[in-house]
Each structure stands twice: as C-alpha cells, then as structure tokens.
Amino acid sequence: MNYRLLTILFLLPLGLFAQIKNQEVIAFYNLENLFDTINQENVNDGEYTPQGRKEWNTAKYESKLNNMAKVLYQLGDTNSKKGLALVGVCEVENRQVLEDLVSTKPLKKRKLSIIHADSPDKRGIDVAMLYNPKKFKVIHYQYLNPNIKTEEGDTVFTRDVLVVKGVLRKTDTVYVLVNHWPSRYGGEEKSRPRRNQAALFNRSIVDSIKLNENPLAKVFIMGDLNDDPTNVSVDETLNTIADLDLTDSVALYNPYYNILNSGTGTLKYRGKWNLFDQVIFTQSVTYDGEYLFESANIFNPDYLFQQDGDYKGYPLRTFGGKTYLNGYSDHLPVYIILKK
Numbered sequence: 589m590n591y592r593l594l595t596i597l598f599l600l601p602l603g604l605f606a607q608i609k610n611q612e613v614i615a616f617y618n619l620e621n622l623f624d625t626i627n628q629e630n631v632n633d634g635e636y637t638p639q640g641r642k643e644w645n646t647a648k649y650e651s652k653l654n655n656m657a658k659v660l661y662q663l664g665d666t667n668s669k670k671g672l673a674l675v676g677v678c679e680v681e682n683r684q685v686l687e688d689l690v691s692t693k694p695l696k697k698r699k700l701s702i703i704h705a706d707s708p709d710k711r712g713i714d715v716a717m718l719y720n721p722k723k724f725k726v727i728h729y730q731y732l733n734p735n736i737k738t739e740e741g742d743t744v745f746t747r748d749v750l751v752v753k754g755v756l757r758k759t760d761t762v763y764v765l766v767n768h769w770p771s772r773y774g775g776e777e778k779s780r781p782r783r784n785q786a787a788l789f790n791r792s793i794v795d796s797i798k799l800n801e802n803p804l805a806k807v808f809i810m811g812d813l814n815d816d817p818t819n820v821s822v823d824e825t826l827n828t829i830a831d832l833d834l835t836d837s838v839a840l841y842n843p844y845y846n847i848l849n850s851g852t853g854t855l856k857y858r859g860k861w862n863l864f865d866q867v868i869f870t871q872s873v874t875y876d877g878e879y880l881f882e883s884a885n886i887f888n889p890d891y892l893f894q895q896d897g898d899y900k901g902y903p904l905r906t907f908g909g910k911t912y913l914n915g916y917s918d919h920l921p922v923y924i925i926l927k928k
Contacts, residue, residue: 734785
C-alpha cells in the first residue's frame with residue numbers, strides 16, 4: 589500500500605475542515621415569490637393559491653421550501669462549520685413561510701432564528717433575516733421606511749429596510765441592512781430616481797451609525813438592489829468603490845464590481861447577465877476586528893441552472909411563464925466569507 593498517498597488523502601479533508609472552521613458566511617438570497625397557498629387579505633397573492641392561474645398547491649409549496657432549504661444548507665455548509673451565520677432574504681410573503689422554511693429537514697438542525705415584519709409593499713412581499721443564534725447574537729433591529737416618492741410626490745409602497753445590530757461570534761459588533769430596492773417596472777431610466785432614493789436612504793443610515801456609534805463600524809448593505817454595481821444608485825449615490833482605498837474612509841467597498849466585469853451575474857435577462865444581488869460594506873470589514881473579509885462569491889452549482897432548451901444557462905425558476913419547472917429562483921444567491 590502507498591502509505592504516503594494515503595496520508596495525503598487523509599490530510600486534505602482535515603485541512604479543508606480547519607479552513608472552514610475559521611470562516612463565517614454572510615449571505616443574501618432573493619427567494620422569488622415564496623408564497624404559501626392561503627389567500628391572505630390585503631396581499632396580492634391570488635395567483636399563488638390552488639384556484640389561481642399558477643394552481644399553487646401544498647405539493648408545489650413544499651417542493652419550493654425544500655428547494656430553497658437545499659440551497660441555503662449547501663451554501664452554508666460548503667463554506668463554514670455548521671452553516672451560515674446569517675442570510676438576508678427577500679420576496680417572502682409572511683413570517684409563516686419562513687417558519688416553514690427553517691422547519692424543513694435540511695435546515696431544522698441548524699435551529700435558525702427569524703427576523704420578519706410585514707412591509708407596505710403592494711404585492712405583500714417582505715425582506716427578512718435568518719440567523720444562527722450560536723453564531724450571531726442580535727442586539728437590536730428595526731424596520732425603516734425609505735419614504736420613496738414619485739416625481740409627482742406620490743408615495744411608492746415598497747419594501748422597508750431591515751437594520752440589524754448584532755455580535756458575530758461573540759467578538760465583532762456588526763450592522764446589517766437588508767434591502768429590496770424598487771424594481772425597474774416602466775423601464776430602467778424612468779424608475780431610476782426611486783432606486784437613487786433607496787441608495788441615499790441607505791447611505792444616510794451608514795453615515796448615522798458611523799457618526800453616532802462608531803466611526804469604524806462594520807456595516808453590511810445587502811439585497812436585491814435592482815441595479816448593477818456600475819449603475820448610478822450604487823456607484824455614485826451609495827458611494828462605492830471597486831478597489832480598497834483606505835485613504836477614503838467614506839466610500840463603501842463593493843467586491844461585486846469585479847465579479848460583474850468577469851462576465852457573470854445573479855440573474856439573466858435577454859441573454860445578458862445582471863448582478864442586482866450584492867453585499868457591500870464599510871472598508872473597516874477588511875482590517876478591524878477578529879473576522880475579516882476574505883472573498884465575495886455567487887453560489888452557482890449546476891443544479892441552479894436550466895440545462896437545455898431556449899433558456900439553457902439561465903437560473904432555473906419555479907415557473908417559466910405559465911409552465912411549472914419546480915426550480916429555485918430567478919436570482920442566484922450571493923455570499924461573502926469572513927475569515928478569523
């Protein structure tokens with residue numbers, strides 16, 4: 589027997605285990621219409637009922653839950669011991685769908701906690717957070733309305749921003765802002781001012797935290813921003829940079845610039861990749877504290893993509909038009925690794 593080869597094969601998994609043991613993962617995932625089957629009053633969920641045009645029933649709902657759970661479990665456990673520290677999510681109907689999600693077989697043993705509140709969104713979809721209380725202790729959270737207006741001064745009923753303050757692994761105090769910015773409905777240019785307002789609101793929250801709590805605060809902005817890293821709302825209004833510049837303490841670091849420039853993204857439209865899902869943070873995340881930024885990633889295993897047909901290479905959705913595909917989401921999840 590080749591004992592040297594056997595030793596190498598034995599040590600490789602141990603090395604990988606030691607590596608992920610010292611890592612924590614912060615993620616974001618647009619769950620694309622995670623609705624239950626019940627027609628809820630004051631929520632535009634009629635198509636996601638057994639009588640609706642999607643014929644949404646218990647079997648389809650449970651399959652959707654298990655698909656979402658599979659992604660979150662594998663994303664976390666591939667990159668960190670005992671899974672995700674926290675994940676921001678959007679396009680969820682209510683707290684109950686999150687209770688059902690964390691109760692699925694893949695996620696149940698993680699005993700994830702939930703932060704959720706109903707938002708004023710017209711469709712009735714919300715942003716929320718799931719977190720592992722053994723890895724992340726919540727100090728305080730609140731939902732803040734960005735108070736977005738149309739050019740005519742009318743209120744845009746969109747998602748609130750979830751702001752969470754907590755402690756990561758008993759050492760690092762962090763702030764997490766979970767977002768789902770206004771869509772591009774009506775066209776990118778026409779809807780642009782709404783996302784600029786959302787960006788400005790997030791910027792004001794970051795500035796307030798740095799001014800009133802800690803100038804070196806570790807703040808993460810995550811979400812489906814409905815804009816790419818290069819769009820005005822993210823690049824200029826939020827004031828982000830693609831490369832670290834510690835001489836500019838105001839700018840936020842966005843590692844997803846370079847990922848977009850590599851030719852990939854988190855959703856695909858008319859053959860072109862967009863990277864709307866991002867995790868952006870203050871530069872102090874790279875040098876202050878015990879857990880520091882290691883890498884930014886898109887979770888993209890083969891099973892999350894359509895394998896054939898006209899939409900080969902697109903994210904595999906739950907529905908393709910009216911056709912039930914039993915897929916996952918039209919968005920891919922994003923995550924960053926923090927290393928001890």
